[in-house]
Amino acid sequence: MVMAEEKLWKCGKCKEDLVKKRTAFSYLGHTFSTEVMCCPKCGKVFIPKELAEGKMAAVEQELEDK
Amino acid sequence: MKIEEAASYTEKCFHGSPASCTCACPFHLDIRSLLEKVSKGKWASAYKLLRNETIFPVIVSALCDQPCSNHCQRTQIGDQAISIRDLEDACIRYVKKRKADAYNIPPKTAKVAVVGAGLAGLSCALNLARKKFQVTVFDKELGWGGSIRVHLRFKEFNEEISLMFSVAKADFQFKSEITSLAQLEEFDAIYIATGSGGDSFGLLESWDHELQTTSEKKVFLGGSLCGVSQMEGIAQGAQVSKVIEAYIQTGKASYINKENNFKECGRKLDHDGALSLARVEAKSTDGYSEAEAREEASRCLQCDCDKCLTSCEMLKRFGKAPQKMAIEVYTDTHVNPPLSTHTLARETYSCNLCGHCKSICPEAVDIGAMLQFSRTARFKDNSYPAALHDFWLREMDYAVSQGAFVSAPKGKKTCQYAFFPGCQLGASNPEHVLESYDFLNEHYDAGIFISCCGAPAFWAGDEERLGVHIEKLRQEWFEMGRPKLVFACATCENIFSMMLPEIKSISLYELLDRQSHVLSKCDLTEAVVFDPCAARDDDEMQSSVRRLADKADISLEELQEKNRCCGYGGLIRLANPSLYDEISQVRAEASEKPYIVYCANCREVFAARDKECAHVLDIVFGLSINASIPSLAKKRENSLELKKKLMREKWEMDFEAETHEWDKLSLIIGDELQKMMDQKLISSADLQEAIWLAEESGDKFYDESDGMSLCSMIKPVITYWVEYRKTGPDTYEVYSAYYHRMHFVKGE
Numbered sequence: 001m002v003m004a005e006e007k008l009w010k011c012g013k014c015k016e017d018l019v020k021k022r023t024a025f026s027y028l029g030h031t032f033s034t035e036v037m038c039c040p041k042c043g044k045v046f047i048p049k050e051l052a053e054g055k056m057a058a059v060e061q062e063l064e065d066k
Numbered sequence: 067m068k069i070e071e072a073a074s075y076t077e078k079c080f081h082g083s084p085a086s087c088t089c090a091c092p093f094h095l096d097i098r099s100l101l102e103k104v105s106k107g108k109w110a111s112a113y114k115l116l117r118n119e120t121i122f123p124v125i126v127s128a129l130c131d132q133p134c135s136n137h138c139q140r141t142q143i144g145d146q147a148i149s150i151r152d153l154e155d156a157c158i159r160y161v162k163k164r165k166a167d168a169y170n171i172p173p174k175t176a177k178v179a180v181v182g183a184g185l186a187g188l189s190c191a192l193n194l195a196r197k198k199f200q201v202t203v204f205d206k207e208l209g210w211g212g213s214i215r216v217h218l219r220f221k222e223f224n225e226e227i228s229l230m231f232s233v234a235k236a237d238f239q240f241k242s243e244i245t246s247l248a249q250l251e252e253f254d255a256i257y258i259a260t261g262s263g264g265d266s267f268g269l270l271e272s273w274d275h276e277l278q279t280t281s282e283k284k285v286f287l288g289g290s291l292c293g294v295s296q297m298e299g300i301a302q303g304a305q306v307s308k309v310i311e312a313y314i315q316t317g318k319a320s321y322i323n324k325e326n327n328f329k330e331c332g333r334k335l336d337h338d339g340a341l342s343l344a345r346v347e348a349k350s351t352d353g354y355s356e357a358e359a360r361e362e363a364s365r366c367l368q369c370d371c372d373k374c375l376t377s378c379e380m381l382k383r384f385g386k387a388p389q390k391m392a393i394e395v396y397t398d399t400h401v402n403p404p405l406s407t408h409t410l411a412r413e414t415y416s417c418n419l420c421g422h423c424k425s426i427c428p429e430a431v432d433i434g435a436m437l438q439f440s441r442t443a444r445f446k447d448n449s450y451p452a453a454l455h456d457f458w459l460r461e462m463d464y465a466v467s468q469g470a471f472v473s474a475p476k477g478k479k480t481c482q483y484a485f486f487p488g489c490q491l492g493a494s495n496p497e498h499v500l501e502s503y504d505f506l507n508e509h510y511d512a513g514i515f516i517s518c519c520g521a522p523a524f525w526a527g528d529e530e531r532l533g534v535h536i537e538k539l540r541q542e543w544f545e546m547g548r549p550k551l552v553f554a555c556a557t558c559e560n561i562f563s564m565m566l567p568e569i570k571s572i573s574l575y576e577l578l579d580r581q582s583h584v585l586s587k588c589d590l591t592e593a594v595v596f597d598p599c600a601a602r603d604d605d606e607m608q609s610s611v612r613r614l615a616d617k618a619d620i621s622l623e624e625l626q627e628k629n630r631c632c633g634y635g636g637l638i639r640l641a642n643p644s645l646y647d648e649i650s651q652v653r654a655e656a657s658e659k660p661y662i663v664y665c666a667n668c669r670e671v672f673a674a675r676d677k678e679c680a681h682v683l684d685i686v687f688g689l690s691i692n693a694s695i696p697s698l699a700k701k702r703e704n705s706l707e708l709k710k711k712l713m714r715e716k717w718e719m720d721f722e723a724e725t726h727e728w729d730k731l732s733l734i735i736g737d738e739l740q741k742m743m744d745q746k747l748i749s750s751a752d753l754q755e756a757i758w759l760a761e762e763s764g765d766k767f768y769d770e771s772d773g774m775s776l777c778s779m780i781k782p783v784i785t786y787w788v789e790y791r792k793t794g795p796d797t798y799e800v801y802s803a804y805y806h807r808m809h810f811v812k813g814e
Contacts, residue, residue, distance in 0.1 A: 009776065012766040027808035028451060029403070036810075045810045046767055047778070047787060052806040060807045064451040066407040 011039035072396035075436035078429035087134035104363035113161035127154035156359035184212020186289025187259035189303025195234035206243035259289035415641035420599035420631035441527030455526035465489035480547020481513035488555035493701035519558035556600035598665035728758030
């Protein structure tokens with residue numbers, strides 16, 4: 001399988017290449033921000049599998065335990 | 067919430083409380099700890115403990131009549147009690163240097179008179195002198211010791227008393243008899259311990275045995291003058307010193323009575339698996355050698371109740387004592403972020419709520435009920451991680467709407483019996499419900515009650531959702547003429563008996579057993595019955611299943627532990643996947659024999675582990691055993707097909723399930739991916755919806771070079787992602803599927 005983040009994803013609506021952008025996340029009342037890939041035009045956020053199941057899952061678990 | 071509410075769940079737990087020997091000891095000496103130190107040859111710390119607790123260790127080891135020995139747990143398994151006095155003696159002999167101890171504090175001006183230099187008086191005087199009070203001890207004799215002055219070992223006792231007072235200065239006035247309390251007017255407090263038959267100055271009748279006070283405010287009384295033993299006198303002397311200290315400081319005699327902590331002398335612990343060990347006899351007349359003492363001390367069972375902590379995988383993993391968890395259940399309802407955080411989150415949602423802890427606890431302490439209480443409390447204060455239970459709550463919503471069907475038999479408005487198969491039985495294998503209903507319809511003219519019992523809402527701690535659903539169930543049952551409900555699932559039966567106790571019920575297996583005399587033989591010849599945790603208190607359900615297996619000529623063996631949870635209970639799978647894996651593996655490996663189960667969830671858990679496993683309904687109706695487990699989407703399809711078939715065949719009614727535009731999409735999902743999706747509870751129906759929405763709106767990511775697309779769909783609390791490629795008209799191959807629980811805030 002091709003790793004999601006090695007690919008050349010474009011935004012389906014804006015046809016733009018994705019760029020890194022600081023984005024706000026929230027979970028269980030906690031808010032924080034980090035840089036993730038987004039569409040430069042519409043801001044649609046791209047979350048690859050590795051991020052969702054890696055760092056994001058770890059942070060989610062940490063917040064659930066707080 | 068009040069702390070008492072949480073603590074009430076574990077108030078009977080005696081884990082960590084004093085051992086029975088300690089309760090019996092006049093000094094409440096921590097004998098477990100003492101013997102642990104001795105067994106390791108830690109003589110200095112053993113001596114220190116002994117001295118701090120018994121005041122005069124040499125005297126105590128020589129004179130104590132060891133009331134602890136009658137309460138030694140070794141005697142529970144037929145052994146002789148541990149020889150405590152000989153071990154105390156060894157501590158004294160093998161410590162390199164016996165030392166007295168004093169506080170490094172400034173002297174106090176308050177003056178205390180102690181009348182009588184016997185053991186009680188000395189104990190009181192020593193403890194007050196160590197705290198730097200001005201202590202004067204009066205005795206009519208030539209020296210200290212009182213009744214022990216004539217003992218053969220008085221020389222040793224004398225040395226010990228001298229040692230202890232070497233660092234705690236007191237003024238000893240010997241050959242000075244007090245005949246009137248008027249002689250002691252200058253003192254701020256007076257302790258009278260004039261020995262058996264001694265002068266109480268007329269105060270004995272007004273003596274309070276707890277505080278040792280008298281009608282004279284500043285005069286205290288104790289020791290064998292009041293009828294206590296020598297050992298009790300020493301312990302009492304230490305205790306009264308604290309009362310006198312409080313009296314001097316506050317003008318009021320008071321003492322923190324800890325006797326309640328030591329009242330359970332008669333507690334009998336279960337010592338399963340403890341080896342019988344004979345008492346170590348000293349080879350020398352001088353007493354134990356160091357090695358002998360260590361061996362004797364290591365006979366201590368270090369008895370403490372830890373049955374639940376060593377038996378339950380969840381409690382083992384977190385290693386928290388039940389009482390500590392109770393306090394955390396309380397403190398978790400007073401969290402004030404960011405200043406404080408929850409301490410119990412993972413535990414609360416990692417409990418199978420299976421009742422095992424309660425069933426093995428000598429005091430029936432129910433930690434599961436406490437953690438259920440915690441789930442409810444956290445749901446109420448909106449601090450519950452919704453993503454942990456969202457999947458099952460959505461399944462419940464489906465089961466009580468699209469999947470539900472409630473009706474008396476065709477042409478009737480009411481019925482005497484109605485079959486409540488539970489939402490999982492038909493979803494997992496529709497044949498189980500169809501065959502069972504045929505049987506019940508034929509023999510009992512039963513109606514059908516396909517719905518969810520509400521367990522997902524209960525386990526999520528969502529009392530409101532549960533309450534609304536239960537009222538709906540009550541109404542539907544009422545409209546069917548209040549039939550007796552026939553349950554195939556023990557969890558459903560439990561939820562009903564808890565929430566709707568007015569509804570009478572019986573198990574499907576009991577009715578099958580009554581009607582079916584000989585079953586056709588199945589492929590199984592030998593097996594063990596794996597009873598679900600929810601059937602723990604239903605003996606009839608358990609024995610009916612065994613009788614049914616017996617009728618099919620299956621030779622049965624019993625598991626060592628019955629009614630352990632397969633891992634499914636309490637829906638811990640998303641909250642603690644590794645614990646879920648551990649529990650399901652341990653249960654699957656509890657016997658090499660195939661399992662006969664009577665819970666659809668147990669069957670799925672074991673089938674997913676490739677454990678040979680038959681539902682008892684497979685055996686009764688001659689269905690194929692070891693049927694594969696349907697995917698999550700297939701389960702919903704099964705529920706609808708079952709409902710459709712039943713309605714058409716039994717009621718001649720048509721049912722058209724709700725349809726969606728995305729239903730027409732075909733997804734190609736490889737076996738490995740499907741397995742992973744089932745483990746993570748990602749339903750292909752959700753992926754269908756996500757892909758359809760993305761393709762309709764163009765709201766997705768794409769890669770021109772290989773035609774791959776990636777889209778996401780936010781369900782109330784979970785964001786699902788799916789990577790796919792179109793392979794034909796309305797056909798998509800799925801390459802990966804995943805989710806996250808946090809939300810992103812677009813455009814920031």
